[in-house]
Amino acid sequence: QKEVEQNSGPLSVPEGAIASLNCTYSDRGSQSFFWYRQYSGKSPELIMFIYSNGDKEDGRFTAQLNKASQYVSLLIRDSQPSDSATYLCAVTTGANNLFFGTGTRLTVIP
Amino acid sequence: DAMVIQNPRYQVTQFGKPVTLSCSQTLNHNVMYWYQQKSSQAPKLLFHYYDKDFNNEADTPDNFQSRRPNTSFCFLDIRSPGLGDAAMYLCATSRDHNPYEQYFGPGTRLTVT
Numbered sequence: 140q141k142e143v144e145q146n147s148g149p150l151s152v153p154e155g156a157i158a159s160l161n162c163t164y165s166d167r168g169s170q171s172f173f174w175y176r177q178y179s180g181k182s183p184e185l186i187m188f189i190y191s192n193g194d195k196e197d198g199r200f201t202a203q204l205n206k207a208s209q210y211v212s213l214l215i216r217d218s219q220p221s222d223s224a225t226y227l228c229a230v231t232t233g234a235n236n237l238f239f240g241t242g243t244r245l246t247v248i249p
Numbered sequence: 250d251a252m253v254i255q256n257p258r259y260q261v262t263q264f265g266k267p268v269t270l271s272c273s274q275t276l277n278h279n280v281m282y283w284y285q286q287k288s289s290q291a292p293k294l295l296f297h298y299y300d301k302d303f304n305n306e307a308d309t310p311d312n313f314q315s316r317r318p319n320t321s322f323c324f325l326d327i328r329s330p331g332l333g334d335a336a337m338y339l340c341a342t343s344r345d346h347n348p349y350e351q352y353f354g355p356g357t358r359l360t361v362t
Contacts, residue, residue, distance in 0.1 A: 143291070171348055182339055182353035183292065227291065231348045236306075239291035 142166075143240035145228050151246045158215040160243050162228030165209070169230040172204055172211045177225045177242065186226075187213070218247045252276050253354035255340050261360045262330050270325040270357045272340030280346050281323040283315060284339040286356075292339055298323060299346060330361045 142165040175183035189202040201214040225242040262268040284292040340354040
């Protein structure tokens with residue numbers, strides 16, 4: 140059974156701080172890992188993906204992957220109120236279908 | 250310009266009354282997906298079309314069906330909606346089942362009364 144676990148939050152951080160979002164997955168065969176942002180009532184929007192162990196940076200976002208620990212995280216530096224949203228972690232296995240976690244709700248306080 | 254379009258954005262149907270949700274795309278992607286997302290839950294893949302080949306997820310209820318008459322359009326049919334089928338239904342597309350570029354439509358919010 141494939142499972143993707145996230146803390147539902149809400150996670151509150153002050154503006155300008157670093158937000159840290161975590162995700163664990165159960166299937167060791169998972170190959171690629173994705174972070175989506177979803178504003179309330181809107182569709183998911185891809186922020187980043189990562190498939191190799193280590194860090195991947197894109198602007199204010201850094202994805203971190205540790206396959207041995209089955210753990211992937213997203214760091215948001217210099218958090219802005221516009222970053223307030225639900226962040227969905229997703230993984231793929233051999234079939235390339237996306238399996239989503241339930242998401243972590245982030246609130247950035249001005 | 251919208252690339253994945255879903256109509257209607259909001260749909261209200263009665264318990265047991267068949268309903269069809271529509272998705273169209275201008276990306277010419279050969280894979281189209283339907284997800285169900287209930288409130289505060291993860292999007293759950295119902296099925297996808299790879300070209301004309303239909304791929305149903307094992308746990309998708311028989312009440313849900315899909316049609317893809319051409320590359321651009323895909324429909325989700327719910328034969329007898331129950332109260333538990335109230336959700337956001339998301340259509341997505343990709344080229345060759347590439348998960349790195351899966352584009353989502355805005356979704357259709359379905360209410361069952």
